[in-house]
Amino acid sequence: xFLRSIRLRGFKxxxxxxxxxxxxxxxxxxxxxxxxxSNVADAIVWAAGSLSPSELRAEKPEDVLFSGAExxxxxxxxxxxLLFDNGDGTGPLPYAEISIVRRLQRGGEGQYLVNGxxxxxxxxxxxxxxxxxxxxxxxxxxxxxxxQILASKPAERRAxxxxxxxxxxxKRRRHRAELKLARVRTQVERARDLEDEVRKRLxxxxxxxxxxxxxxxxxxxIDVLRGRVAAAELDRLEQRADEVEERRADAAADRRRRDxxxxxxxxxxxxxxxxLGDAAERHERATATLYRLRTAAERLELRRERAEETAGxxxxxxxxxxxxxxxxxxTYEGVLAAARAWDPEPVDAVGDVVPRLERARDEERDALVxxxxxxxxxxxxxxxxxxxxxxxxxxERLAGVAERLADLLAGAGEAAKRLEAPLQARADAHTPSAExxxxxxxxxAQEAELRREASEATQRLTxxxxxxARLEDERSALRAQLPDGxxxxxxxxxxxxxxxxxxxxxxxxxxxxxQVNPFAAQEHAxxxxxxxxxxxxxxxxxxxLAELETLRADLAETxxxxxxxxxxxVERHFAEVxxxxxxxxxGRLVAAESEEGEEPGIEVELQPAGKRITRLSLLSGxxxxxxxxxxxxxxxxxxxCPFYLLDEVEAALDDANIGRFVELLRRxxxxxxxxxxxxxxxxxxxxxxxxxxxxxxxx
Numbered sequence: 001x002f003l004r005s006i007r008l009r010g011f012k013x014x015x016x017x018x019x020x021x022x023x024x025x026x027x028x029x030x031x032x033x034x035x036x037x038s039n040v041a042d043a044i045v046w047a048a049g050s051l052s053p054s055e056l057r058a059e060k061p062e063d064v065l066f067s068g069a070e071x072x073x074x075x076x077x078x079x080x081x082l083l084f085d086n087g088d089g090t091g092p093l094p095y096a097e098i099s100i101v102r103r104l105q106r107g108g109e110g111q112y113l114v115n116g117x118x119x120x121x122x123x124x125x126x127x128x129x130x131x132x133x134x135x136x137x138x139x140x141x142x143x144x145x146x147x148q149i150l151a152s153k154p155a156e157r158r159a160x161x162x163x164x165x166x167x168x169x170x171k172r173r174r175h176r177a178e179l180k181l182a183r184v185r186t187q188v189e190r191a192r193d194l195e196d197e198v199r200k201r202l203x204x205x206x207x208x209x210x211x212x213x214x215x216x217x218x219x220x221x222i223d224v225l226r227g228r229v230a231a232a233e234l235d236r237l238e239q240r241a242d243e244v245e246e247r248r249a250d251a252a253a254d255r256r257r258r259d260x261x262x263x264x265x266x267x268x269x270x271x272x273x274x275x276l277g278d279a280a281e282r283h284e285r286a287t288a289t290l291y292r293l294r295t296a297a298e299r300l301e302l303r304r305e306r307a308e309e310t311a312g313x314x315x316x317x318x319x320x321x322x323x324x325x326x327x328x329x330x331t332y333e334g335v336l337a338a339a340r341a342w343d344p345e346p347v348d349a350v351g352d353v354v355p356r357l358e359r360a361r362d363e364e365r366d367a368l369v370x371x372x373x374x375x376x377x378x379x380x381x382x383x384x385x386x387x388x389x390x391x392x393x394x395x396e397r398l399a400g401v402a403e404r405l406a407d408l409l410a411g412a413g414e415a416a417k418r419l420e421a422p423l424q425a426r427a428d429a430h431t432p433s434a435e436x437x438x439x440x441x442x443x444x445a446q447e448a449e450l451r452r453e454a455s456e457a458t459q460r461l462t463x464x465x466x467x468x469a470r471l472e473d474e475r476s477a478l479r480a481q482l483p484d485g486x487x488x489x490x491x492x493x494x495x496x497x498x499x500x501x502x503x504x505x506x507x508x509x510x511x512x513x514x515q516v517n518p519f520a521a522q523e524h525a526x527x528x529x530x531x532x533x534x535x536x537x538x539x540x541x542x543x544x545l546a547e548l549e550t551l552r553a554d555l556a557e558t559x560x561x562x563x564x565x566x567x568x569x570v571e572r573h574f575a576e577v578x579x580x581x582x583x584x585x586x587g588r589l590v591a592a593e594s595e596e597g598e599e600p601g602i603e604v605e606l607q608p609a610g611k612r613i614t615r616l617s618l619l620s621g622x623x624x625x626x627x628x629x630x631x632x633x634x635x636x637x638x639x640x641c642p643f644y645l646l647d648e649v650e651a652a653l654d655d656a657n658i659g660r661f662v663e664l665l666r667r668x669x670x671x672x673x674x675x676x677x678x679x680x681x682x683x684x685x686x687x688x689x690x691x692x693x694x695x696x697x698x699x
Contacts (some may be wrong), residue, residue, distance in 0.1 A: 001131075002673045003643040004085040004097070010075035011046070012039040013695065015066040020691060022643075025669050028687035029677045037677050037693040041647040044675075045140060047080040047102045048133055049112070049124050065106055079103045084131075084642055091642075092130040100124065129169050131642060139641035141632055141649050149628040150616065154592035154601020157631070161602060164639040165566030167559050174555035181548040184541050191538035198531045205527060208520035211513050218510040225503045232496050237474055248464040255457040262450040269443040276436040566638050567602075574604075574634035580667065581626040581660045584609030589631075604631055625652045626660070633664060636672060643673040650680055662686040 005021045008014040013036030020029070020040060031037040042056045046064055053059055068074035084091060084098040091098050093115070101113040112124045119127075133139055149157070162171065517523070571589045578587030585608040592601040606627045607613035616627045629649060636644050650661045662682055665674055669688070676683060684690065 001084055001086050001088055001090045001642045003082060003675070005081075005083045006040060006043060007081040007083070008040075008043050008079075010066050010078035011043050011064055011080050012036065012066065012078075014039065014043075015069075015072060015075055022673070022675065023689055024673050025688035026665055026674045026676060026686055027689045027691065028684055029675065029691045029693060030679060030684055031693035032679065035693045035695045038647055040693070041140065041645050041675075041677055043080045044082065044645055047082050047100060048128050049102070049121050051121075061104070062106060062108070064104065075106075077103060077105045092127060100128075126169065129166065133641060139636065139643065140645040141647065145632075145647075146625055146628045146649050146652070149631060150624045154603055155594075155598070157602040157604070158599060160631075160635055161567055161570055161638075162559075162563055164570060164635040165562045166639060167562055167566075170555055170559050170562070174552055174559065177548050177552045177555060181545065181552060184545045184548060188538060188541045188545060191534055191541055195531060195534050195538060198527055198534060202524065202527055202531065205520055205524040208517045209524045212516045212518055212520045215510055215513050215516045216518075218506050218513075222503055222506050222510070225499050225506070229496065229499050229503070232499075241472070244464055244467055248461065251457060251461040251464055255454060255461055258450060258454045258457055262447065262454060265443060265447050265450060269440065269447065272436055272440050272443060276440060279436060569638035570631075570634045573637040574630055577630040577633045577637075577664065578606060578627070580664050581630050581657070582606065582608050582623075583660075585611070586613075587627065587630060588613075604628075606630075621652065622654060622657055625650075626657055629661065629664075633668070637668065640672065643675055645675045645677075647677040648679070650678065650683060655682065658682045 002024050003022050005019055007017070007019045009017040029037050029040055038057070042064070045055055050056060051061075053061060053063065056064060058064060065078050066072075066075035079101060081099060081101045084100075085096075086093070086098050087096055095115060097115075099113070099115050101111075103111045103113070112119050112121055114124065114127065149160075152160075162168070567589070574587055574589055578585065585606065587604070587606040590603045590605055592603045594600040604616040604627055605613050606616060606619060606623065608619070608623055616624060619627060632649075650658050653661060658680055659682060662685070665676070665683075665686055668674075676687070678684065
């Protein structure tokens with residue numbers, strides 16, 4: 001597997017799309033100072049996921065964007081792609097080519113792509129770590145890297161060896177395991193504390209639950225006994241309810257009877273009132289008739305009086321000396337007799353009317369009328385002078401008077417008959433009305449009495465119904481106190497008193513328990529369940545803790561083992577490279593002393609030809625540079641990578657040492673791909689492929 005090409009666009013000094021195609025062996029990128037040849041190395045570091053501006057020779061992340069030049073605007077985004085040839089299948093992905101792309105917008109938004117698929121930076125770093133390009137990027141040696149190696153401490157050199165061993169992923173996993181281990185330890189301790197707290201609460205809750213259980217048991221016994229008492233009271237209450245029901249039925253029947261009697265009385269009263277109304281109407285009609293007949297009688301009386309006056313006048317005339325009348329002329333009494341002979345019924349009908357009229361007439365007479373020898377004489381204080389009547393005239397006048405008198409007598413009889421009927425009707429109507437009125441008064445008194453009795457019956461019925469409702473409420477309350485399926489129970493008074501005494505004794509025992517927590521059992525069960533859960537969680541955490549301890553131990557063992565293997569390989573390759581760069585000399589790596597608790601670092605010792613072995617820091621400048629290059633090449637060879645990038649690492653070497661460096665490149669070119677950025681002629685001569693970089697006028 002090797003790096004086939006590097007594609008750049010908008011990155012630093014490459015505003016336009018550019019591609020650097022590579023082949024296995026040694027590729028050299030040349031150009032004058034300031035031409036931007038080192039930007040190719042920066043592009044590789046940036047595409048590999050670097051977030052440190054110092055590694056990119058920049059101040060801030062946006063500095064990798066083309067900043068613009070005269071006639072060229074600044075780039076708004078940049079992109080770098082590394083294309084690897086995986087034809088031999090040694091790469092971590094099952095593809096013939098592996099493309100890694102990184103993009104950046106000027107606003108700060110970035111993106112990572114692997115074979116066109118967006119990935120997280122973490123995923124990209126882990127993929128590059130599998131390629132040997134992760135972490136400190138021991139396969140890339142930029143400008144100043146040699147000086148850093150020379151100035152590094154033993155612990156920093158150890159880190160380079162660990163990176164070459166690919167321990168970065170293991171150490172990160174171990175670090176994450178340790179962090180998780182610390183969290184789990186804290187959680188375990190917290191779980192144990194919670195368990196202790198729950199256990200402390202469980203004991204008083206258990207006591208409370210026991211007291212609550214005893215109180216509940218006593219309560220159950222009391223409820224049972226109260227149920228029996230309620231059953232007995234219910235039995236008695238139902239007996240009272242039956243009695244009340246009988247009383248209510250009797251009272252209702254009595255009220256119905258009184259209502260029926262009252263209804264009959266009201267019916268009789270309505271009948272009497274109707275009859276009384278009829279009698280009153282008849283009485284009124286008879287009274288009206290009577291008044292009308294009396295008026296008629298008075299009119300007849302007036303007419304009779306006028307007739308008598310006329311008769312009196314005639315008698316006076318007759319009393320005067322005159323020629324005696326013929327014998328066939330009737331006297332006054334004869335006229336009456338003749339009138340009675342004509343029609344006796346009118347004269348007899350007037351009854352007492354004629355005598356009363358005659359008495360009135362006699363009282364008013366101012367003279368005495370006598371009949372002597374058939375003649376009519378009138379005595380008065382003043383003597384009348386006899387005046388003789390002609391016979392014919394006297395007969396006609398007497399005949400007229402007789403006729404008028406007969407008419408009056410007939411009218412009086414008719415009036416008497418007509419008056420008799422209304423008087424009788426009035427008398428007949430007055431008698432039943434009085435009887436009906438008396439009967440109505442009796443009925444009113446009876447109605448008032450019946451209404452009073454009905455009201456009293458209603459009050460008694462209401463009182464009985466109220467008592468029945470109260471008894472029904474008490475019965476419902478007692479039934480609610482009975483256990484399901486139980487009914488009334490007949491108990492003697494002694495047994496009932498004994499039950500009540502037992503209930504009082506049990507209640508005193510329950511009160512002796514004091515205030516109990518009725519929810520203690522539930523709380524105890526809940527806390528016990530919580531304790532079980534906490535215990536299970538703690539056990540899970542402890543198992544996780546044990547697993548993490550095992551993982552950490554395994555990782556530590558793996559790290560130590562791989563470090564030992566890599567260190568042995570680096571040490572062997574360092575000796576091999578040092579013998580090439582220091583002909584006749586040798587070099588070695590030794591473990592440096594470390595403080596307690598820290599891992600030992602690595603010291604580089606070299607022995608140039610004709611000199612004694614010494615540490616790297618005590619050598620000359622050129623020897624230091626060769627020693628650092630030897631150490632870096634040893635790292636390359638210990639952990640093979642798809643390519644190695646060397647950015648002007650030989651700048652501090654003289655021609656002789658550059659020759660040795662070039663010899664080193666050619667020696668290992670068949671085993672690795674080298675991309676060298678340089679302006680040294682000797683290095684350029686060793687290139688298999690040569691690329692030139694220049695800076696155009698527009699940037």
